Amino acid sequence: MSVKDHCGIFGIFNAPDAARHIYYGLHALQHRGQESSGIVTSTTDSDTGAPVMPVHRDFGLVLDVFDDPKLFDDHLIGDAGIGHNRYSTTGSSQNRANIQPLVVHHRKGNLALAHNGNLSNARELRKSFSERGTLFQTTSDSELILHLTAQSRRQKHLNQVIDALMQVEGAFSLVLLTDEHLIAVRDPNGFRPLALGRLGDPDQAGGAAYCVASETCAFDMIGAEFVRDIRPGEILVIDREGCANGGDFQSYEIPTNFGVSQCIFEYVYFSRPDSKIFGEMVDKVRRRLGVELAREAPVPEVDDDAKTPIVIPVPDSANTATLGYANECAEQGYRCRFELGLIRNHYVGRTFIAPGQDRREMKVRCKFNTVEGLLQDRTVIVLDDSIVRGTTARHLIKMLRDSGASSVHFRVSCPPVTHPCFYGMDFPNKEELLANQFDSVEEIGEWLGVDSLAYLSAEGMKRAVYGANSNNTQGYCAACFTGNYPVPVNMDASKDENEMWAPATAEAA
Amino acid sequence: MSVKDHCGIFGIFNAPDAARHIYYGLHALQHRGQESSGIVTSTTDSDTGAPVMPVHRDFGLVLDVFDDPKLFDDHLIGDAGIGHNRYSTTGSSQNRANIQPLVVHHRKGNLALAHNGNLSNARELRKSFSERGTLFQTTSDSELILHLTAQSRRQKHLNQVIDALMQVEGAFSLVLLTDEHLIAVRDPNGFRPLALGRLGDPDQAGGAAYCVASETCAFDMIGAEFVRDIRPGEILVIDREGCANGGDFQSYEIPTNFGVSQCIFEYVYFSRPDSKIFGEMVDKVRRRLGVELAREAPVPEVDDDAKTPIVIPVPDSANTATLGYANECAEQGYRCRFELGLIRNHYVGRTFIAPGQDRREMKVRCKFNTVEGLLQDRTVIVLDDSIVRGTTARHLIKMLRDSGASSVHFRVSCPPVTHPCFYGMDFPNKEELLANQFDSVEEIGEWLGVDSLAYLSAEGMKRAVYGANSNNTQGYCAACFTGNYPVPVNMDASKDENEMWAPATAEAA
């Protein structure tokens, strides 16, 4: 029912030709949303001198939406701006008005917003606005923040924005652009990542440029360096004065009753391995997920005269965990080898029409093929980052068997996904989750058609996420695995449950 | 000057709804050409009963060009057809008339053609036609075959086509469609791969469907099984009678003075690893390239207290060779580990405009990022399938160093590319080839900025291609590495040179 806001966001301030940096940053964040893309900049009207916010946004990939150099030369002028990639849950949800960033011309000035996440009090806010007769132009939660700002009784525009941000709850990372500020916000739980970067020399006249991004891979793209994460609950106000003073920006804290609960699924699947989020390289965590899984469910033993078993990832998302798994198995003395037994076809059209055939199967076949010779008469251990519905996994397993694998063992580098996400991840209904359709892992394995199936345990996942060194003591949300929702999503979810998974020290955060 | 015809082709005969099989087959061959795509089928006009060949072709990826289900339901009717993916050398070559398949309505019937390759006697043919006043509608060599057919003095259409095919020389794999046949052709040298597949039960009424494709991965996509390669110099005529008789089709041989010389670069880079070409899985050959390279240029030794050196591929094309290399190095006792240290961003827009920056560098950064934590203080051995211009390699090496690699060693799983290809591969001019710009491998390494650089030797490549078992005795073309062109491309190229690399037994083929 609610529209998912699983997205990539990027903002930059004090950078000549801001739009081109945003263009590259959004391209690096393309994996976080492929439905639509948009950029807003802040400049002054050449005729009137009034502050204006030119915008360009459309359905499509970043490189396609911004395929006209004139957009950068003539239209998206200015040294500050924000951008947004949007995730598509279904094609039918294509509502043009929902393409972000949103921009409004407000009596106190212009205001633009790019939003990754969901507001948990959206229903209440929407109801309250609706009763006052406020009209909505989009179906997204993000618009509520604009109305809260516009209807704030505070005098200064910045204070109105802060006033608004204090009133929203849920799972969100935000960048906002006013005529004078770039504002970066993370919800108090810190569900979604958001990082601060710096581009250029802080000692130059006017100071360096500062940027914020969902993931640090966007900083690498433009040659910016990572400064720090935006803290859970932080409202960071980037302005010219702060830029000139070496990045000394004002911060505000959103009050909260909840502890920190960062989305563990960002590590498991969603973020890019070359990003650093929540204080740790994704690649490193993902490798440890593989290592822990190897300890819990190593490769099966085979006869001495059998070919060496091969460990293969479902490419590309399971590549890193599989390397960790294979290395750990080898280290423990198991006979096995990392291999690439599935080939992924990355050419994706805008439309897949699946003429005359089973759509789901053909979609899998359009994406993956097996390397036949390699699999022949092999014990194959195939590893995926997670199983949600299970349809892709089942088709892949059949393809592996058809290619001659003597046995197929499935390993999953996270626990069974049993609960929907109310904080921005696009999972299906509870009933559609594979793990809820069977009574045991064995039965799931049977349905998938594997010789053995093993998920990483919740404990294993926790160890992998916290790592060897114990100074990573932040809390995480694992509600999709546990059902313990850290922020109440309705009457049924108690506060106690929400915090069960959060580490002890997190409560003070 | 000449237009490159590096493409993917697919044909099918005796298959209800031929077009949908072609659609999937072309998608599997998307890597062989992304500029344009087209499908022609053979059917009869619903009003007149006359044989007609509906066609649809446009610029774009397969899934985009064919994004309207009505194309399959209403337009591309019939149980036979051919399809084509075209490779773009530059955006400026976008001549709509060149999009294949070509179709002509000829006095003897309809004729459609999809072509992968170049004709070496194109200039002579074109001159001769031009003198007779023949007008050309495209700038592609492929059209010459249509004129040869149309102007043949033979009586039967099939004989005209065969007559035409006997007159062309060069490097080509072709599928032709007449109102009654699907014809698959490989030039006598067998430069480009072309395979025959079967779909469905040969014992059913009317027999199985038969298909031909540039690579066998297209058969996997539609569930067809590989039958055999089209032989170098073979003209295979697929008709209804042959389908009904278990695939007993008529073959004709194109006479030749040359031996077989299959393109070795198909193994090195171009084909998909999950395809079987020239009698061997590409994955297997590519792995052996890595093994041979490991024997010639293993990972460097490092201090005992140094971190384990990592072997990383330039993804995805070097993945398989790198696995072979890393496994062989480990087997030989070198301390090293296969890793994925470069992340590839597969989201590619139709247009990359590179606003405001060095276009080449940003194109590399848009495609690749490093996994910083992994590379820190490491000895990194990075392996690529080949080096052509070297610009991408140089940028990647800089990125690896910037991410903290203590030393970077580059390995290439083929010899230096020193000569242009006249048989369909899109290499730049001789002067632009990196290997021709320096006097030694050391100097190249210096320009690239590596601690060491090693190419696989020609001998090593030969061993890898022929494999351990010696029954693979076909000849290969390695002209891009050796300059020995198996078919004369102009006065300078002697016949002797061309055959130096071909194995002894190949001359009798």
Added chain:
Amino acid sequence: MSVKDHCGIFGIFNAPDAARHIYYGLHALQHRGQESSGIVTSTTDSDTGAPVMPVHRDFGLVLDVFDDPKLFDDHLIGDAGIGHNRYSTTGSSQNRANIQPLVVHHRKGNLALAHNGNLSNARELRKSFSERGTLFQTTSDSELILHLTAQSRRQKHLNQVIDALMQVEGAFSLVLLTDEHLIAVRDPNGFRPLALGRLGDPDQAGGAAYCVASETCAFDMIGAEFVRDIRPGEILVIDREGCANGGDFQSYEIPTNFGVSQCIFEYVYFSRPDSKIFGEMVDKVRRRLGVELAREAPVPEVDDDAKTPIVIPVPDSANTATLGYANECAEQGYRCRFELGLIRNHYVGRTFIAPGQDRREMKVRCKFNTVEGLLQDRTVIVLDDSIVRGTTARHLIKMLRDSGASSVHFRVSCPPVTHPCFYGMDFPNKEELLANQFDSVEEIGEWLGVDSLAYLSAEGMKRAVYGANSNNTQGYCAACFTGNYPVPVNMDASKDENEMWAPATAEAA
């Protein structure tokens, strides 16, 4: 500064396949706006049964925006709906959000609106909303009515809409669609026309369909019959009960201090001659304008041996008035003949780029050509409906002279346009109006390059509009000719002035 809302509107209720009637109705009203077009219908969601309002709107002509039959078969379902054609003042004003009809999903139900006109209290309303923090999604006045509705304290939706309509002032004709009503509104001055029509048999089950349109030519198009004009200040609520009861609908009156002041320029130029507006056929009024002009400024006398003078219209808008003029001149014994001496090229592209030449001149030449032989050595009396900037007229006169006219006399079937319109007509600034740039009609004629120039007098126009029979006693707005604005547009405009032109009986309306 303010966006012009010069448009065509159409609504229909109780008509199966409402959208197709709207499609045809809007096509008939195409002359009132060519920038964009849109249709909204009212139906129930096939899954939930909830009332929904499917909408389709885009830039372009009606026949182009609705060029997909599926829109009518699958999307714009329902037996009630409204549509809108929008006028473009400049290409740069292309703001997609402004395309009407506007639709909002409101707590009391769905609400759609199509609007022709301007609100005179828009600035005050906008300011008041803005201070309360209401955000706007469009730059059009029309949106204010939606906010007024949404923020109304009335309980029932219909009452909220009526409440809102009571608060707006200015020049507007509106159709609104709720889930249960079609509401037609004309401002108390009745600036813009709006008529009620009936389609089908009122005695059939459920009653006839009722429709409203800017002009009655839309009724002719769909075979509906004219019932009556919507009265100035009337809010007519069309519902199912009223349809079943022979058109017995509820009406509400918007209170007003002003008299009726219908836009006289609708008669002069804007409406189609085959429409009946303000109680009279446009054709008839326009003919009388020509007759009055003939009485005031007949054709000049010429020598007996000269060719017969010809009276020609600037096609097509001046055709009817010219017929009236020529007939009256003939009746009065002047030697002259109606002719068609200017040919109009009706092929208009979406873009006119005027390469390499004076844009204005080429635009005139792209639209008009002279009939050379006819004009040779003639006294030519050319008649246009009005002169605004005068640039087209000047070019035409030069073309007539170049074609051999011995003398050119210009006649205009209305007085000089001297004041901008604040009620929806798209006139330029006061300074750009030709009549304000010269001290006398003679000087204007000199600049235009004519032998004589005559405008219709204000008295003459009044006589023509009221006609022979005196029961047409409604008031008209002639502010563009007189500067007497019937509704204050700012502090300077006094109420007295506004009513000077309104007839005596109108004050009681």
Added chain:
Amino acid sequence: MSVKDHCGIFGIFNAPDAARHIYYGLHALQHRGQESSGIVTSTTDSDTGAPVMPVHRDFGLVLDVFDDPKLFDDHLIGDAGIGHNRYSTTGSSQNRANIQPLVVHHRKGNLALAHNGNLSNARELRKSFSERGTLFQTTSDSELILHLTAQSRRQKHLNQVIDALMQVEGAFSLVLLTDEHLIAVRDPNGFRPLALGRLGDPDQAGGAAYCVASETCAFDMIGAEFVRDIRPGEILVIDREGCANGGDFQSYEIPTNFGVSQCIFEYVYFSRPDSKIFGEMVDKVRRRLGVELAREAPVPEVDDDAKTPIVIPVPDSANTATLGYANECAEQGYRCRFELGLIRNHYVGRTFIAPGQDRREMKVRCKFNTVEGLLQDRTVIVLDDSIVRGTTARHLIKMLRDSGASSVHFRVSCPPVTHPCFYGMDFPNKEELLANQFDSVEEIGEWLGVDSLAYLSAEGMKRAVYGANSNNTQGYCAACFTGNYPVPVNMDASKDENEMWAPATAEAA
């Protein structure tokens, strides 16, 4: 079966920025073809200095196909060029390859062609080429001229072109562009008009620019002056030398057995009234057609107390003839008045989908409406230029009656169309022609629903075309009225018949 080539053509030579003149010229000729438009210019490649012919062509109106100023600034460079508007018979004939001008790169140089007409020996030529194995890229006759040129045995390119032109028969007007000449050709019968114009001062250095156009209205558009018609059978070769010498160009004559037979339907309907063709202004001829019709079938007498009968045209094509008719009737003392009782809606979308209704009726209603008040209780004489199928006429008559006309009398300013045109005019099959479906004019009138019906007689048409002064003695083709085809179209058509209608003196032409 054969594709109609009813088109507008334009060429210009020795004019800087040739393309922009062609653009305007084609716009003026838009009425001759609305399906597609194209321009080719002649220039030299900026790199190689070789002569090249840039081309741009697409489906759509001129102003739409050429909506990018860059086309003129960067692409269509050169001081010579030709252009073409193509007529669409049906939407299904949309074959992109057929869009003209055609351009080929020929061994002797570049050659472009724009063609208005049909070749009567196309079938024979096509067969002969086909037997020699020539492949065709289009389905249009025009391509045959290109093959004839390319296969000519003459040495010089110009001679090859002339050689080719000598071999074609039929009804055509052509412009060809070589790297050095603009060639204008009219078939020996002179079926289609083609005129020569001059732009600029012939005494300037290099001489004036010379242009050719289907109709002289294109000269008016660009400010060129009419020089003379291209003579039937003339091949006029415009080159630089001739331009420099005041227009002293070389001409060649196509030998012929036939007399001149210019298409009379160009006068009746097709050409613009502001054009001069075949030596006479179209407007003048069309007026005389009305005068002759008035003499043969004047307005009916009505009672003295009846309203004055009105004479109305079907706009816009019958406007001029109706003026002639009404004036002549008045002169003869009949009580009647010219009026505009039908209003034409000129807004035409690219697609008309006619949702849910009788397509033909709605198409008529989308184009025409009646002026109700005017028609009430009137005797109405409605005049159209011709009747082909009669469906539009029948709907219009019904609309006039529905609007209150007391009686409707139909007058047609040409004889009954009884025979198809084989020379380029797009008439339906013989059976579909209204006049062939009934035995008498009375029966046709009955089917149309009129009180009286009268066509102009063949004699009357002849008088109108030849005019009062007798020096217009050229022959005309009236085959669509008489069935006397001046050029044999198949075995049945005898040469004698063809010349029956041609005037005596024409045989010597």
